[in-house]
Amino acid sequence: MSEEYNIPEGLLYTEEHEWARLESDGTVTVGVTDYAQKQLHDIVYVELPGVGDDAELMSVIGALESVKAVSDMNCPVGGSVTEVNEELLDSPEFINESPYGEGWIAKLKPSDWEGDKVHLMDAGAYGKHVAEAAH
Amino acid sequence: MKLMKTHIYAYHEGHGNIVDFGGWAMPVWYEGIIAEHHAVRNGVGIFDTSHMGRAMAKGPDVEKFVNWVVTNDVSRLEPTQGLYALFLRPNAGIVDDLITYNMGDDEFFIVYNAANRKKDFDWLKENSGGFDVELTDVSDVMAMIAVQGPGAVETLQKITEEDVSEVERFSIAKITISGLKCMAARTGYTGEDGFEVFVLDSPVEDPWKALKVWDALVEAGAVPCGLGARDSLRMEAGLNLYGSDIGETTNPLEARLRWAVKFKKEGGFIGIEALRKAREDGIKRSQVGIQMVGRGLPRAHYEILDGEGEKVLGEVTSGGFAPTLGYGIAIGYVPVEYRKVGTPVMIRIRKRLVEGKIVKSHPFYDDSVYGWKRVRT
Numbered sequence: 434m435s436e437e438y439n440i441p442e443g444l445l446y447t448e449e450h451e452w453a454r455l456e457s458d459g460t461v462t463v464g465v466t467d468y469a470q471k472q473l474h475d476i477v478y479v480e481l482p483g484v485g486d487d488a489e490l491m492s493v494i495g496a497l498e499s500v501k502a503v504s505d506m507n508c509p510v511g512g513s514v515t516e517v518n519e520e521l522l523d524s525p526e527f528i529n530e531s532p533y534g535e536g537w538i539a540k541l542k543p544s545d546w547e548g549d550k551v552h553l554m555d556a557g558a559y560g561k562h563v564a565e566a567a568h
Numbered sequence: 569m570k571l572m573k574t575h576i577y578a579y580h581e582g583h584g585n586i587v588d589f590g591g592w593a594m595p596v597w598y599e600g601i602i603a604e605h606h607a608v609r610n611g612v613g614i615f616d617t618s619h620m621g622r623a624m625a626k627g628p629d630v631e632k633f634v635n636w637v638v639t640n641d642v643s644r645l646e647p648t649q650g651l652y653a654l655f656l657r658p659n660a661g662i663v664d665d666l667i668t669y670n671m672g673d674d675e676f677f678i679v680y681n682a683a684n685r686k687k688d689f690d691w692l693k694e695n696s697g698g699f700d701v702e703l704t705d706v707s708d709v710m711a712m713i714a715v716q717g718p719g720a721v722e723t724l725q726k727i728t729e730e731d732v733s734e735v736e737r738f739s740i741a742k743i744t745i746s747g748l749k750c751m752a753a754r755t756g757y758t759g760e761d762g763f764e765v766f767v768l769d770s771p772v773e774d775p776w777k778a779l780k781v782w783d784a785l786v787e788a789g790a791v792p793c794g795l796g797a798r799d800s801l802r803m804e805a806g807l808n809l810y811g812s813d814i815g816e817t818t819n820p821l822e823a824r825l826r827w828a829v830k831f832k833k834e835g836g837f838i839g840i841e842a843l844r845k846a847r848e849d850g851i852k853r854s855q856v857g858i859q860m861v862g863r864g865l866p867r868a869h870y871e872i873l874d875g876e877g878e879k880v881l882g883e884v885t886s887g888g889f890a891p892t893l894g895y896g897i898a899i900g901y902v903p904v905e906y907r908k909v910g911t912p913v914m915i916r917i918r919k920r921l922v923e924g925k926i927v928k929s930h931p932f933y934d935d936s937v938y939g940w941k942r943v944r945t
Contacts, residue, residue, distance in 0.1 A: 472601055474597065474601070475583075475600050475602045476864050477602075477889040477891075478863075478889065479866070480822050486701065496918065498889070499601070499802055500602060500796055500888060500891065501601065501888070503865075503867060
């Protein structure tokens with residue numbers, strides 16, 4: 434089946450289908466992409482990092498589980514976790530319904546955003562990556 | 569490797585999300601695992617199970633032969649009746665689990681797991697020496713569609729002439745669907761009432777009859793379901809998955825399948841001596857059902873620890889989210905002293921230890937609310 438994937442401009446993406454968005458207060462919000470949630474489908478459980486946890490670029494900070502499968506959540510930015518989306522504990526379906534909105538996973542105070550950024554893709558590059566992955 | 573395709577593949581290709589399931593191109597879901605799961609628990613769903621193995625055994629010695637190769641006692645079956653049983657190795661390891669039906673006229677029909685198609689048929693052949701019986705692998709010449717859920721009778725009735733409500737549990741009947749010859753067995757792998765429908769004379773190379781029956785069922789209101797829902801449904805019902813929960817290194821006593829073993833039947837069966845010895849020695853470990861109490865989902869191969877989280881007891885063999893129940897459940901093995909219902913355990917989920925407890929698991933759900941027993945009061 435062919436599917437369309439929502440890939441908003443202005444966000445940065447990883448090959449593993451996570452996204453990162455720099456906020457005006459200097460924090461970075463992270464989550465998983467539309468492609469990731471469609472691959473998992475029916476997310477039933479989310480394991481979140483703890484506030485205060487330190488994450489390195491692409492370290493595992495949590496997990497998403499569908500009925501069938503477990504998928505690691507890699508952190509698209511290094512830094513320390515300042516906030517997690519606890520709503521997801523009771524409503525993991527937010528990730529399916531709104532992966533870039535209500536389905537955000539955590540916010541971090543980045544340690545080297547400018548350095549980490551070069552490892553991430555913009556929407557155009559990520560769109561190509563998804564098109565290849567979908568084949 | 570090129571994936572094998574069932575009779576219903578043309579439909580899956582157009583509607584489902586196809587995965588490699590042990591070499592078979594099968595749908596894991598169409599619209600979503602959870603929706604399909606609920607459709608079966610509360611209504612009616614259909615599954616393509618044509619990848620499963622099917623053999624016919626025929627001849628004057630057929631009853632003696634089948635009784636020798638399975639653990640249960642087929643001598644008590646009247647024609648059209650079937651039962652669940654196991655094939656065992658001489659060391660009592662499980663070759664496979666199966667359902668066999670007495671078809672009358674010196675013929676038995678045997679249905680077993682997809683992954684074991686070749687292994688089982690070869691094993692049956694190997695053990696047929698000395699019996700006047702002929703074995704035929706009929707897997708590719710008939711399709712198999714499971715119609716499952718409390719609405720199964722009503723739905724199947726819409727497209728058949730025969731009264732399918734008369735078919736007793738674990739019995740098989742000849743029926744006609746859209747003018748096509750089929751058999752319907754009142755069984756399944758979901759815990760619900762329902763049928764396994766065999767579409768006869770439908771070779772996999774020219775599967776129009778199978779597709780016609782599938783389409784008729786969809787039109788009658790059955791929800792197409794993939795292997796994802798099949799797995800979550802069978803787990804909630806506490807039914808074993810061969811290769812995960814049972815296998816060559818588990819014996820039926822450990823797997824709580826003592827009820828499918830008849831030690832006293834005439835002539836015995838392959839593996840009886842080893843199993844008798846296991847019974848006399850006493851088993852060391854037992855299969856159990858586990859309900860998660862803390863947050864987290866158990867998965868196959870996760871460690872099971874004691875309630876203090878100090879001692880590793882065994883591992884999860886199947887686990888995941890139970891959509892009907894709303895929490896995680898698991899099947900696994902622990903030493904017999906830990907198998908009592910209510911015993912606290914811990915499951916190692918990645919880096920954390922999460923609290924669980926041993927629960928009744930045949931089925932995990934309340935069978936006055938869900939499952940085939942509620943239908944047939």
